[in-house]
Amino acid sequence: MCYFDLPVDHVHGQVSVNKSASKRLWENCKWLEMFEGVRVVIFCVSLSDFDEYAIDVDGNLVNKMLLNKKFSTSIVTHPTYDQMEFLLVLNKFDVFEEKLERVPLTCCDWFSDFQPIVSRNSQNKNISSNNINHSPSMGLMASHYVAVQFKKLSITERKLFVSVVKGLEQNSVDQTLEYAKEVLIWDEEKPTFNFNEYAIYSTDTGSNSE
Ligand SMILES: Nc1nc2c(ncn2[C@@H]2O[C@H](COP(=O)(O)OP(=O)(O)OP(=O)(O)O)[C@@H](O)[C@H]2O)c(=O)[nH]1
Numbered sequence: 584m585c586y587f588d589l590p591v592d593h594v595h596g597q598v599s600v601n602k603s604a605s606k607r608l609w610e611n612c613k614w615l616e617m618f619e620g621v622r623v624v625i626f627c628v629s630l631s632d633f634d635e636y637a638i639d640v641d642g643n644l645v646n647k648m649l650l651n652k653k654f655s656t657s658i659v660t661h662p663t664y665d666q667m668e669f670l671l672v673l674n675k676f677d678v679f680e681e682k683l684e685r686v687p688l689t690c691c692d693w694f695s696d697f698q699p700i701v702s703r704n705s706q707n708k709n710i711s712s713n714n715i716n717h718s719p720s721m722g723l724m725a726s727h728y729v730a731v732q733f734k735k736l737s738i739t740e741r742k743l744f745v746s747v748v749k750g751l752e753q754n755s756v757d758q759t760l761e762y763a764k765e766v767l768i769w770d771e772e773k774p775t776f777n778f779n780e781y782a783i784y785s786t787d788t789g790s791n792s793e
Pocket of ligand 1: 750
């Protein structure tokens with residue numbers, strides 16, 4: 584199992600990709616030096632991990648989403664990332680949607696209290712999620728729920744930004760990288776930012792309180 588962290592060098596307009604094997608991440612902390620000067624960490628998790636299993640560092644078979652949870656918690660609370668913004672990228676949305684038709688999200692212990700309100704319209708994947716006359720799809724409800732679960736992990740006051748992506752679609756990836764740039768701009772303007780104004784327009788899934 585591997586994780587991607589994408590340090591975005593906003594000043595130089597560069598994005599460097601760092602794919603790290605989780606085992607090495609736990610055993611060797613030299614990689615922390617690579618994050619010097621990085622202002623946003625893009626933490627990538629496959630939504631489709633919820634019913635998959637992997638061997639952890641102790642040799643136990645563990646649900647991949649629970650491993651993501653453990654790893655995410657350790658990253659978010661690590662002092663190295665104290666001053667960095669976090670963007671959680673929930674990848675493989677297409678696989679996730681397809682999988683939800685066969686496997687309930689609740690099969691993962693962490694998501695056991697997921698109770699979507701299912702209407703007939705929400706079954707129809709052809710309906711645009713932007714159409715306010717129709718319920719959101721199961722995929723959207725479930726990805727929103729997963730995002731909130733990750734947000735709840737942050738014991739700090741820090742905001743966790745979330746983007747849902749289909750990694751094989753260029754537009755989808757581009758949108759996420761654009762969002763990462765917006766996060767950096769938000770970070771720069773934070774000291775003069777009007778938070779009340781932001782609350783009105785934000786489509787973000789919210790903070791820990793949600
Ligand atoms: N359908 C789909 N495939 C994807 C997406 N993102 C990555 N993949 C594919 O998934 C495969 C595994 O890629 P990664 O997730 O990068 O690799 P990995 O982490 O070693 O694999 P997993 O442990 O299975 O997640 C590759 O064939 C990718 O092309 C996505 O959003 N949708």
